[in-house]
Amino acid sequence: MNIEVVKVPLEEKQILNNLLKMYCYEWSQYNKFDVNDQGEYEFEYHLSDFWNKENHFPFFIKVNGILAGFVLIDDDFAVHLNYDYAISEFFIMHKYRRAGVGRYAAKFVFDMFRGKWEIGRHPHNIMSVGFWDSVVNEYTDGKYEIIKSCPDFVYHDGTYADIISFEN
Structure with a gap:
């Protein structure tokens, strides 16, 4: 299996938006977002930030040349305002989950962007909680911090996020 993480060029923004719709739909079970009258999620309107704002980076994740997901990196922090990078959104399509792709x-991306990282996660998304605990623990050899139920990051449904932070 050949896994690639490739920067999304502006001319492929619509492809990323198509994947984002799937991601938003899946996420709606946790954050309780509705769609507007056009059937769009509000987050879709912020996608342009990843080409227009400094320190915003969109990446496709591909397996054997086929789209398998995406990762969005930015510097919009909930807690650690002096950090370098945050995982804004991370999505792996079901077919590729539990196969090492994520x-x-x-x-x-951690290796690509060296510095201080912040990752927010919804505590009710058990798959995400297990994934980030495992990956960050392995990547940092256990040298990371977690703030559970952080009052500085509240999801749309009123749930306090867990915040993971580390430096690489």
């Missing part, structure tokens, strides 16, 4: 992609 683990590879996460470690790849």
